[in-house]
Amino acid sequence: IEQTAYQNDKLAMLGKISAAIAHEIRNPLTAIRGFIQLLRPHLIQLGRDEYARIILTEIDRANDIIHEFLNSSKPSAPQKSVISVSSLLKEVVLLTESEALMKGCEIHLQVMDGEMYVSIDVKQIKQVLLNIIKNAMDAIEEVSDAEYTGTIHLDAKLVDKYVHISIQDNGNGMDKGLLSRLFDPFFTTKEKGTGLGLSVSYRIIRNHKGNISVDSMKGIGTVFVIALPIVSNKVI
Ligand code: ADP
Numbered sequence: 001i002e003q004t005a006y007q008n009d010k011l012a013m014l015g016k017i018s019a020a021i022a023h024e025i026r027n028p029l030t031a032i033r034g035f036i037q038l039l040r041p042h043l044i045q046l047g048r049d050e051y052a053r054i055i056l057t058e059i060d061r062a063n064d065i066i067h068e069f070l071n072s073s074k075p076s077a078p079q080k081s082v083i084s085v086s087s088l089l090k091e092v093v094l095l096t097e098s099e100a101l102m103k104g105c106e107i108h109l110q111v112m113d114g115e116m117y118v119s120i121d122v123k124q125i126k127q128v129l130l131n132i133i134k135n136a137m138d139a140i141e142e143v144s145d146a147e148y149t150g151t152i153h154l155d156a157k158l159v160d161k162y163v164h165i166s167i168q169d170n171g172n173g174m175d176k177g178l179l180s181r182l183f184d185p186f187f188t189t190k191e192k193g194t195g196l197g198l199s200v201s202y203r204i205i206r207n208h209k210g211n212i213s214v215d216s217m218k219g220i221g222t223v224f225v226i227a228l229p230i231v232s233n234k235v236i
Contacts, residue, residue, distance in 0.1 A: 029059055036052055085111060091126070105149075118230055124207075143171060148170075178216075209229055212226050
């Protein structure tokens, strides 16, 4: 996918806006967290400690998201470590399996060409894979056919000096018009979507000197391919 100058400008602007918003959201979250902790003894007395626990967990989750988002929108270099592709993908499957199960969706993992190693910011690349798998599940949910089983194939194979990680779904798919706007910041077709998942993912992969491509057919499904350079030296 060619990145146009226009898209570059928009991404740079997205980075600035998101960093500013993230900072502004963090402060009230910190205040809320503090006050909930002060209220906690009272909630325990009322037998409502569960509420406090949920509020704290959810605030922490929001903080994590903001943190990741700030990381990915900053132009700084990723915090790299060497990891095997199969262990990375296994972890990602583990993280998504319960949600998939609830949605009646199957995830199949296949890693070819033996052990391949990549030098990546594991948190960032996991975020990309989770974004794309989440999108695949959303696309699968859009299909309303009683006979249908939603399936996501997660495959990895070696192509030259790159590992190609493909995420293929048999969800609702996209037409050409939608496909061309996919990576635009804030482009979404979902009621509760942000339209940021793929533009941030694109940025992360480019920061890793990799590439994302996508192919889709309306009513058939979609395949995303992430190419990441492998490390030739297998010594960790
Ligand atoms: P969001 O998920 O918040 O809408 P994204 O940037 O992740 O933001 O995705 C943008 C849009 O791309 C989605 O709203 C959806 O229309 C489309 N899309 C992404 N992945 C898929 C997929 N696997 N199948 C069908 N449509 C998809």
